[in-house]
Amino acid sequence: MHMTPDEFRTYGKQVVDWIADYRGGIENHPVRAKVRPGEIRAGLPAHPPDRGEPFDRLLADLDERILPGVTHWQHPDFFAYFPANATGPSILGDLLSSGLGVQGMVWATSPACTELETVVVDWLAELLGLPPGFRTDGPGGxxxxxxxxSAALVAVLAALHRVSGGTVGDEGISRRYTIYVTSETHSALEKAGRITGIGARNVRVVDVDPSTLAMDPAHLAALLEADTAAGAVPALVCATIGTTSTTAIDPVAAIGEVCQAHEVWLHVDAAYAGVAAVCPELRWINEGVAEYVDSYATNPHKWLLTNHDCTVLWVTDRAPLIGALSILPEFLRNPATESGAVIDYRDWQIPLGRRFRALKLWAVLRWYGAEGLRAHIRSGIELAGGFAALVAADDRFELHEPRHFGLVCFRPKWTDERIMALLERLNESGELYLSHTRVHGRVTLRFAVGSTSTTAQHVRDAWAAITAAVAQAGPR
Known part of the structure; x- marks a missing residue:
């Protein structure tokens, strides 16, 4: 039997209470799940039930069988990877989206789904100080x-459409196209090269400045010239504002000058750090964006209090994007689409179907306002600065510089093997969770601050746990 509205009301309240209790008591859990591979599956029935079960049983199994295998990304001692904020307003916005059950593939299938999205992406562009060309009431949006x-893949497809004059979409890739990244660029760009048929070998790696790990514009220019002379067609350059490894910042303006001279699409991946520009004092990170950038992506679902998944991609000209992705079968034809007066977001993405994601971002922007968002970003930066000061004051450690935003990269003055063993001991303890990277080939620990519940005391406690583990290991 279908769940009735009254049953939904009863169990829905229980679920909201469960979530509230979980979030209120999250510090009672070890940060990283302490289970062995296959343990969760072994504790679940091998076959589905023949008859429906009461929802209470599901909630009981959630506590007993599922929760032990959850790594708690919202824990105040979660310092691994990057933040994945999930806040009350965003969760409720997502619940409303699920409750409405909208499939917003075209404007006609739910006008509010499309038009609210145009509003919130314009709001966010304004909050980040992005150029007017990114607004949806112009040629971009x-x-x-x-x-x-996905944003990177879509940008590569749009760039291919533009540089090929649309022939790639119709005839396939018949020439050698190239895209340009650095060793610090997210692996998504290489994957985009593979998916689009450009090929991993044609994803060209530009040198970085050894001190800042930022892209070298002179080497980019040399590669573009050499590849063009060899018969290749450069399609896209990806500059990163806040790399995944160390939050290095590529010089967008200088890269943009090179791209403009060679008529190459410039995409900016600002997945983690772009939202920091909500603070006026941090808008320097977007120097050159207004003058040179064709597409720009950032993730509210990392550091801007919006639960996964929610990435915003802006383009200065939507025509290549739509040209690359638009296919109009008969079953989607409708008067609004035919009029050309509406946006059909199915033409701006890979899948046809669309969730009503705008609701959760709208809820966050309205609940926190600009000042609340800025306070959250500034808090993370301040806490990370405090941790960096502790590292710098201890001669047993090295601090990676330059340092940006809410990430601190550091390492004990040990061998890589000892550092990896230390990392596993710390993570196994359940007291905190760190991740690692390699900088100049050496293992480096990453301490990323961004949870809504992390305080200065949590940072001090994490440092105490790290230094205690180092002291226990002893010198060698």
């Missing part, structure tokens, strides 16, 4: 994607 990886 913004769209909510599921991830920065």
């Amino acid at each position: 913004g769209v909510i994607q599921d991830s920065a990886s």
Whole structure:
């Protein structure tokens, strides 16, 4: 039997209470799940039930069988990877989206789904100080994607459409096209090269400045010239504002001058750090965006209090994007689409179907306002600065510089093997969770601050746990 509205009301309240209790008591859990591979599956029935079960049983199994295998990304001692904020307003906005059950593939299938999205992406562009060309009431505009990886793929497709004059979409790839990244660029760009048929070998790696790990514009220019002379067609350059490894910042303006001279699409991946520009004092990170950038992506689902998935991609000209992705079968034809007066976001993404993601971002922007968003970003930066000061004051450690935003990269003055063993001991303890990277080939620990519940005391406690583990290991 279908769940009735009254049953939904009863169990829905229980679910909201469960979530509230979980979030209120999250510090009672070890940060990283302490289970062995296959343990969760072994504790679940091998076959589905023949008859429906009461929802209470599902909630009981959630506590007993599922929760032990959850790594708690909202824990105040979660310092791994990057933040994945999930806040009350965003969760409720997502619940409303699920309750409405909208499939917003075209404007006609739910006008509010499309038009609210145009509003919130314009709001966000304004909050970040992005150029007017990214607004949806001009030739460009913004769209909510599921991830920065999808945004990168869409940008590559749009760039291919533009540089080929549309022939790639119709005839396939018959020439050698190239895209340009650095060793610090997210792997999503190489994946985009593979998916689009450009090929991993044609994803060209530009040198970085050894001190800042930022792209070298002179080497980019040399590669573009050499590849063009060899018969290749450069399609896209990806500059990163806040790399995944160390939050290095590529010089967008200098890269943009090179791209403009060679008529190459410039995409900016600002997945983690782009939202920091909500603070006026941090808008320097977008120097050159207004003058040179064709597409720009950032993730509210990382550091801007919006639960996954929610990436915003903006383009200065939507025509290549729509040209690359628009296919109109008969079953989607309708008067609004035929009029040309509406946006059909199915033409701005890979899948046809669309969730009503704008609701959760709208809820966040309205609940926090600009000042609340800025306070959250500034808090993370301040807490990370405090941790960096502790590292810098201890001669047993090295601090990676330059340092940006809410990430601190550091390492004990040990061998890589010892550092990896230390990392596993710390993570196994359940007291905190860190991740690692390699900088100049050496293992480096990453301490990323961004949880809504992390305080200065949590940072101090994490440092105490790290230094205690180092002291226990002893010198060698």
